[in-house]
Amino acid sequence: MLQRGMGVFRRCGAHYPAHCLKFGRLISDRIAKAALALVGWLGYSGTAMTQTLTLRRPDDWHLHLRDGAMLEAVLPETARDFARAIIMPNLVPPVVTSADATSYRERILAALPEGMDFTPLMTLYLTEATDPADVIAAHASGLISAVKLYPAGATTNSASGVRDFDKVRGVLEAMAEAGVPLCVHGEVTRAEIDIFDREAVFIEEVLDPIRRRTPGLRVVMEHITTADACAYVKESDGSLAATITTHHLMINRNHLLVGGIKPHYYCLPVAKRESHREALAALATSGFRYVFLGTDSAPHTKDTKECACGCAGVFSASVTMPCLAQVFEEAGALDRLEGFTSLNGPAFYRMPVNEDTITLTKGAALEIPAPLPTGDGPVVVFDPGRPVHWHVQRA
Numbered sequence: 057m058l059q060r061g062m063g064v065f066r067r068c069g070a071h072y073p074a075h076c077l078k079f080g081r082l083i084s085d086r087i088a089k090a091a092l093a094l095v096g097w098l099g100y101s102g103t104a105m106t107q108t109l110t111l112r113r114p115d116d117w118h119l120h121l122r123d124g125a126m127l128e129a130v131l132p133e134t135a136r137d138f139a140r141a142i143i144m145p146n147l148v149p150p151v152v153t154s155a156d157a158t159s160y161r162e163r164i165l166a167a168l169p170e171g172m173d174f175t176p177l178m179t180l181y182l183t184e185a186t187d188p189a190d191v192i193a194a195h196a197s198g199l200i201s202a203v204k205l206y207p208a209g210a211t212t213n214s215a216s217g218v219r220d221f222d223k224v225r226g227v228l229e230a231m232a233e234a235g236v237p238l239c240v241h242g243e244v245t246r247a248e249i250d251i252f253d254r255e256a257v258f259i260e261e262v263l264d265p266i267r268r269r270t271p272g273l274r275v276v277m278e279h280i281t282t283a284d285a286c287a288y289v290k291e292s293d294g295s296l297a298a299t300i301t302t303h304h305l306m307i308n309r310n311h312l313l314v315g316g317i318k319p320h321y322y323c324l325p326v327a328k329r330e331s332h333r334e335a336l337a338a339l340a341t342s343g344f345r346y347v348f349l350g351t352d353s354a355p356h357t358k359d360t361k362e363c364a365c366g367c368a369g370v371f372s373a374s375v376t377m378p379c380l381a382q383v384f385e386e387a388g389a390l391d392r393l394e395g396f397t398s399l400n401g402p403a404f405y406r407m408p409v410n411e412d413t414i415t416l417t418k419g420a421a422l423e424i425p426a427p428l429p430t431g432d433g434p435v436v437v438f439d440p441g442r443p444v445h446w447h448v449q450r451a
């Protein structure tokens with residue numbers, strides 16, 4: 057077992073190949089160590105070469121679990137790999153008060169299959185009528201971990217969101233003082249703003265002014281999709297972070313639109329051009345500590361995606377860890393995957409890291425699971441459309 061950074065890289069066999077050890081003795085200690093670290097990536101199991109990667113168990117800092125039959129079906133897909141997740145409050149009706157969050161949390165825990173270990177981190181949906189005292193008390197008691205800001209009309213189930221940002225000023229000031237993180241769906245909704253520009257315009261017109269006006273407010277820019285957002289978060293003084301989804305690291309708008317429209321790649325914010333995807337991948341794999349995984353895994357039934365006015369949302373929970381290992385491997389940054397999935401998020405949310413681990417194994421191409429059956433209808437699982445060679449090792 058070799059340690060590298062906080063990650064643990066394991067090989068399968070009991071011994072390193074003899075020629076590598078001999079080589080190691082011939083050169084300086086430091087080079088020998090580096091050589092062995094490299095060998096650690098490649099273990100031998102019989103004649104078949106396998107590569108394994110053990111990480112602290114990851115968390116998902118942006119997840120939609122829905123409710124009822126859908127919740128029951130999708131929850132195990134996340135709980136299998138992830139220890140905790142920030143649970144989005146955009147139910148119909150939304151999770152607005154601490155009483156709503158308490159009962160939603162109970163429904164999630166009741167839906168968790170026995171033997172699965174998973175902690176839902178609850179959020180409140182910010183409205184123009186949100187009571188600051190309720191938010192602060194809910195955070196102080198540990199019931200909620202963040203408050204979610206949806207500009208009204210920006211995305212799925214956002215009709216109760218904020219229209220007039222001045223009306224939430226008092227809540228944001230109270231949150232800044234108490235250190236309650238604000239998760240933001242960062243898109244303007246004005247009809248004249250092109251959908252591909254909505255995130256960049258939001259940063260300039262809404263987010264930056266709010267942050268300047270509310271010093272100390274801790275903000276997570278959710279599911280960023282542009283080089284503009286990458287550049288903005290890179291300036292973080294510690295009060296700003298960003299999440300990136302699995303799918304935005306793997307697809308661009310050509311994947312969505314060229315050769316026929318692919319409804320299962322449609323989400324909001326919509327995927328942008330390739331140069332933006334490259335900026336996201338560069339940031340995610342860079343080791344930058346204010347960026348972490350938020351899958352935005354958002355289940356919609358197949359029929360509500362494959363229709364004349366399809367819903368926005370990509371369901372990626374079942375395949376996220378293999379997909380991310382593929383992306384990080386291609387970037388030569390497997391040693392930074394753990395920071396992105398398991399360390400940076402807890403650091404920003406001021407929570408302990410998970411003590412248990414998961415192991416990923418490299419092998420044959422991953423078979424994308426068949427649509428997940430739910431009581432509401434099947435949900436299609438994200439398929440990046442290219443081979444993913446990683447698998448989560450199941451006990």
Ligand SMILES: NC(=O)N[C@@H](CC(=O)O)C(=O)O
Pocket residue numbers: 120146211212213241322323324325352354355368369370
């Ligand atoms: N991302 C999406 O396209 N959809 C999300 C809402 C959201 O996170 O914006 C959903 O709830 O379906």
Ligand SMILES: [Zn+2]
Pocket residue numbers: 211241278279324325
């Ligand atoms: Zn969103």
Ligand SMILES: [Zn+2]
Pocket residue numbers: 118119120144352354
């Ligand atoms: Zn979302």
